[in-house]
Amino acid sequence: MIPVVGYKGHQIAVLGLGRSGLATARALREGGAIPICWDDNPAARAAAEDEGFAIKELAKQGAFEGITSLIVSPGIPHLYPTPNPVVKAALAAGVAVDNDIGLFFRSFATRDWDKFDTLPKVVAVTGSNGKSTTSALIHHVLEAANRPCQLAGNIGRGVLDIDPAIDGEVVVLELSSYQTDLARSLTPDIAVFTNLSPDHLDRHAGMGGYFAAKRRLFAEGGPDRAVIGIDEDEGLYLANQLSEGLADDRVIRMSVDQKLTGPGWQVFAKKGFLSEYRKGKQVGSIDLRSVKGLPGVHNHQNACAAYAVCRALGLAPRVIEQAFHSFAGLPHRSQIIAEAGGVTYVNDSKATNVDAAAKALGAFKKIRWICGGLQKDGGLEAVQAATGEVVKAYVIGREAATFAMQLGGVEAEVCTDMETAVAKAVAEAQEGETVLLAPAAASFDQYDSFEKRGDHFAELVKAQLS
Incomplete structure (x- = not known):
């Protein structure tokens, strides 16, 4: 568990008591906060009460008196298609609204890190499609390379359910637009944008709002390195915004539609072959056609993203290639x-x-x-x-x-x-x-x-x- 810091002695409201909501309440209590919980589902409320959490109907008049912050579970729409009444009441009362992702980023680093030889890192993966496979593939490669790592977020464990970091560990987070659009703190070391296609448009009031929710991971977070798929206009725009030009290797551009060359850092896949170029020269390649767990162009894009992240973390191309061949894929995804x-x-x-x-x-x-x-x-x-x-x-x-x-x-x-x-x-x-x-x-x-x-x-x- 990651104890939430900064709220000791404060009453913090938690809206939604599913997997992430209960984990949030536990982490808040572990950090010394006083969780005040609500869910419209009576069974969810009963489960929280069984763990000793206070229950309070947050939509009632005056419910936010004495409340410092409202933590909203990602599955609950807050603004569109219509404002959530509890969230609206919190906004009207001037109560800060956040989610478990924001709490994680403000609480993950601790003073124990001063003793580490290598600081832990957080890799955050977002996009419309492929983020689960990309996240799992990064985690698999790191495990195969004997790097300490954890997988969490929209896949694996909840972000506040993971173990405190150890020396040199990498935490890989899959983050949906539901998780990025409300988090008040977003500070990954490496952030990945796989692609963008229409999805969840009612939740975000159209494609512009949907892209804006994804973009927050990069604009708000300021990652040290960004891996950006540029096969859609939005990705091309995002890569441009984050870099000072093609030679800026803080942005790794990736594609499965075109060969990428130039002075910067690029990873692309064409006809089943992944290529890495830096400063105009090819420095790595993998034949993906025989990688059984990654069939099709869409999985080749996932492979490009995972490869770029692992290279940014210092792994050699052949180590990554070997791990790709032992990746079995994820259930329900090809x-x-x-x-x-x-x-x-x-x-x-x-x-x-x-x-x-x-x-x-x-x-x-x-x-x-x-x-x-x-x-x-x-x-x-x-x-x-x-x-x-x-x-x-x-x-x-x-x-x-x-x-x-x-x-x-x-x-x-x-x-x-x-x-x-x-x-x-x-x-x-x-x-x-x-x-x-x-x-x-x-x-x-x-x-x-x-x-x-x-x-x-x-x-x-x-x-x-x-």
């Missing part, structure tokens, strides 16, 4: 779950938006595509250009018929439920084909989470093949 009769079965349930689904479709050949669910804003136009390898689509979800109608030029069968889709795809798949779950939609019309959707797909595939 995860090969079975191979039978010459057919490969892939679970990419994490492809909850059209950009992620398009990248998954680009990673495989001869695809029987299981898709559909709770469609997000923006339609399916962005994914249609990536359907060239789709043999047939099997559409699930409550609005499967509407979803299927948008797949112009693709043979599509409305299946509605996962059981029907998997049974038909398995029965019709031919040798050399891939059955791919890449929904291009959220799961909440039928499942509690994308993980449960992916697990159900895997269970059904294995049952069909047994």
Whole structure:
């Protein structure tokens, strides 16, 4: 646990008592603060009461009297699409609003660090797609290189749940826009921007607000080094803002769309080959085509980001390459779950938006595509250009018929439920084909989470093949 500093003896309100909210309350109490907790869910309130935390309905008039700060769990919208009443009450009362990420960055460093030979570092990874795989891959490479490290944030443990740092340790954080847009302190040593595509637009009132939430990690944080994907206009703009010119190697530019050269520091992947250039000269390369845990261009982008971070941390290219080959990938992200009769079965349930689904479709050949669910804003136009390898689509979800109608030029069968889709795809798949779950939609019309959707797909595939 990371005890929260700076609030000893102060009453701190905690809104939302899920995994991160309870961890925040514990860390506040460990640091001497007095947590005052609230959640609309009675079961969550009961769990907090069982741990001895005070419960107070924060939306009531005068609830913020004597409160120093309000800590909001990342899943709770605070401003858009409509202001949260508790957050609005805190703002009106002049109470500082923060989240667990802000508390982490103000509390992580301690006086014990004065005894360390090598100061700990924090790597923070954000972006629309690939941040989980990138974060896990960085952590995997560091472990393989015998560097002390921890993985936390939107993946692994909550940020305040991790252990206090030891000499030379690296903490790798995956941070979503929900976590970056409210944190009052953001001070990573290395920050990564993978890419940007439409997502969570209601939460951020459009693409501008969404990008602004991501940008805060760099503009507010001032990292010593930034790894920026420049294949979208926003990344190109961000790299320009953070550097004094192409020769400024505090910014490592990365791409999977173009070869990058020039006087600065660049990492790019073309046709399955990762290349690192510094001062106009190639200084490292990796053949990614044989790295089984990183299939497709989207994973090659993740590899570029992880490689750049690990190089910035002082690891040699061959050490990184060796670790890449032992990376098994993450569940629900281009995860090969079975191979039978010459057919490969892939679970990419994490492809909850059209950009992620398009990248998954680009990673495989001869695809029987299981898709559909709770469609997000923006339609399916962005994914249609990536359907060239789709043999047939099997559409699930409550609005499967509407979803299927948008797949112009693709043979599509409305299946509605996962059981029907998997049974038909398995029965019709031919040798050399891939059955791919890449929904291009959220799961909440039928499942509690994308993980449960992916697990159900895997269970059904294995049952069909047994």
